Amino acid sequence: MLKILPGMWWTAVIILLLFNVAAMPWIRMQRVSADDAPPRAAPPETAEPSYPDLAANDEPLPRVNGPRVVGATPGREFIYRIPATGAPPLTYTVTDLPAGLTFDATTGIIRGKLEKAGTTSVAVTVRNRQGTARATLRIVAGNNKLALTPPMGWNSWNVWGTKVSDEKIRAAAEALERTGLAACGYRYVCVDDGWQGRRTPDGAMQPNERFPDMKALGDALHAKGFLFGMYTSPGPFTCGRYVGSWRHEEADAQLYARWGVDYLKHDWCSYEGIARQKTPEALQQPYAVMRAALDKTDRDMIYAICQYGLGEVWTWARTPTVGGNLWRTTGDIEDTWESVSSIGFRHSPLAGFAGPGGWNDPDMLVVGVVGWGEQTRRTRLTPDEQITHMTLWALLAAPLMLGCDLTQLDEFTRRLLTNPEVIAIDQDELGRAATRRDAANDGTEVWARPLADGCLAVGLFNRGDAMQTVTAYWKDLGIRGRRTVRDVWQRRDVGSFDERFAALIPPHGARLIVVGASRPVRPQPVKPAKVVSPPSPGLR
Incomplete structure (x- = not known):
């Protein structure tokens, strides 16, 4: 047995060396995906992880959705179904309807013919057993007032x-x-x-x-x-x-x-x-x-x-x-x-x-x-x-x-x-379309559009074929200071950030965030999250 032990030791050493050599490409791949980010990108450890899934959108509480403004020509048929979600049954209430329109409290449908030009702010209330949602709908009557938001x-x-x-x-x-x-x-x-x-x-x-x-x-x-x-x-x-x-x-x-x-x-x-x-x-x-x-x-x-x-x-x-x-x-x-x-x-x-x-x-x-x-x-x-x-x-x-x-x-x-x-x-009523704010040779891009409430909707895109970190810099967005960030697809507040926000984006993927308007905010701690895989191809 004493003669066999040295041979076994050398065999173990050789197996270990072979394993390390075989593992090197995988290690190299991990380093490339982490280190080969755009020159201006934040360090990977500061980036938000990629999406595990899309948030559910079936809360029991009522919510008024859709556009906040709709237009029509006086004297012509007007039909507008209030878009509202929540556990049924829902009941609807509207106040201050312009002359010529009627409302069905069961279906939430406003219809009729507007009698005269002008803008009316209509108070909309939707209720169910779980709660109440309120919103203001502006009805604009006049010539060429259609499609005030995208159809x-x-x-x-x-x-x-x-x-x-x-x-x-x-x-x-x-x-x-x-x-x-x-x-x-x-x-x-x-x-x-x-x-x-x-x-x-x-x-x-x-x-x-x-x-x-x-x-x-x-x-x-x-x-x-x-x-x-x-x-x-x-x-x-x-x-x-x-x-x-x-x-x-x-x-x-x-x-x-x-x-x-x-x-x-x-x-x-x-x-x-x-x-x-x-x-x-x-x-x-x-x-x-x-x-x-x-x-x-x-x-x-x-x-x-x-x-x-x-x-x-x-x-x-x-x-x-x-x-x-x-x-x-x-x-x-x-x-x-x-x-x-x-x-x-x-x-x-x-x-x-x-x-x-x-x-x-x-x-x-x-x-x-x-x-x-x-x-x-x-x-x-x-x-x-x-x-x-x-x-x-x-x-x-x-x-x-x-x-x-x-x-x-x-x-x-x-x-x-x-x-x-x-x-x-x-459907934001300001109606300002996004523009490209930053782009890199690796296929990463940042787009943004201003919203009516003073916030910015920002898209972080990875047009490349490998997982990459994409960073939105405040100076490219025309803003500064500490800003709150909300993840739109996950429907969660991420935290507050100064100068930039970074995210790991899967190939051909995107992150959609809303960056808060300029106002004093208290920095919120962000819980660490695990890096997860992109959605399974089985969902195709």
Whole structure:
């Protein structure tokens, strides 16, 4: 045995050396992920950890959600469903309604026709057995007072494509209620391409067999407090090769008004063959024609200009002759990181063109179950990419138009879409879109937008392929001093910070925070938290 022991000792030494060599790449990887941060980043030990999950949004206490301001034209139909969450049953009370409007205390729906121009502050109270929530809603009556905040709702295209039907639209509206999305402010239900049939000999447009009665559909949506969206094209054909509105704009606009349409998407498509010269006049002309037709109706309709950013549409879409309330800034979005990233992060130079009444539109949200036809599937975006998608759209003050199958809404997607603090940022009545405040070669970026209460909404993004520390420096945000920080996706106060805030962000991920307004604060201790893994790919 004495002769064997030395051999065993050397064997142990060799095994230990081999183990250390094998472990070195892993050790190197850990050092890279910790030390290879941007030169200006805070030390990793001061950074907040990455997200373990999204906060739940189903508190029993009542809460009033959605925008705090809404506008309409006097003498035209007004429908507004107060978005409120909390354990049912909820009861609603409003005071100081402007003349011409009535209120249903059971459903929380305000409707009627405003009698005169002006702004009215309406006190809203929502109660249940757990408590009471109060808010002030400003109702603005006047000309060109639509879309004072970005529209929120659902559109059929990204899930059903041209296979849309009356049944699917009604199912989406029911799902908006059942899932709690309507209670969070999603109120437009939009029929996209594929509803059209043929024109009668006198030129009247008829829906196809999948839509037996468009007015009845609109009435059903209005009864629930939803608003009705419609789609057409300035060309002879739509993108799906259905009949467009070319040379029938006035007749179509009057038809939409009779159906009770509240939102019209006007999609360039086959007009490409008519406007062969892409001069500013040629690009604007078809949208000015439909604008004039809409103005001859007796109905308010949000006007969504869809022509993919041609001719820098953001520079002219709000002119009186065009009168757009939102305008697509890019081509169609796809459910890939390349598409979402390339579209969303190009909007910093366009921020100044957005504001109450008119919004940059980077296209619909591609989260949840999508499909563009009869076959549906889960989005190809990872959970972290979906968080980035929603974070960036909220910061951009973009329309939040869902494009998924709401009847298959999973819990992750529901939490993603119903966070009231994220929605409040998107719907902030100041209407200032975010701009890029800092960017590094490693793909990390910091964006921020001012809010009406004096706070800043700040997004920390990691467009890279490895976990990285992203730091928001106060001097890049135009602020100074000690500020409170609230984590919006986690819905928790993180603490107070001086000069900067840092967070570990997973690949293609984001952190959304609200930095408090300038005021004396008492530093709050921050409990140490463990570094956790990003959400599981199994949630896809």
